[in-house]
Amino acid sequence: MSLTDFFVLVSATPSPTPFDPNTASPGWVGFAITFGVGVVTILLIIDMTRRVRRARYRGEIREQLEAEREQAEIERDEADRKG
Numbered sequence: 001m002s003l004t005d006f007f008v009l010v011s012a013t014p015s016p017t018p019f020d021p022n023t024a025s026p027g028w029v030g031f032a033i034t035f036g037v038g039v040v041t042i043l044l045i046i047d048m049t050r051r052v053r054r055a056r057y058r059g060e061i062r063e064q065l066e067a068e069r070e071q072a073e074i075e076r077d078e079a080d081r082k083g
Helices: 004-013 028-082
Strands: none
Touching: none
């Protein structure tokens, strides 16, 4: 490749076109996808909050039942000692 061929190739390269903001817009499809992701995220947060609340209530009930069971055992032991 000669120096002349190099300059011809370099000069033949087109210059970049100016930026057009309309071609960079995601359009309605991008909006719909973003909206869908937002809705799914909100639904997941609501579902997870509900599940955490249920698990917490179950833990509280389990602790209450264990405390009642321990209290019943203590009362039974006291009744056996008296009787």
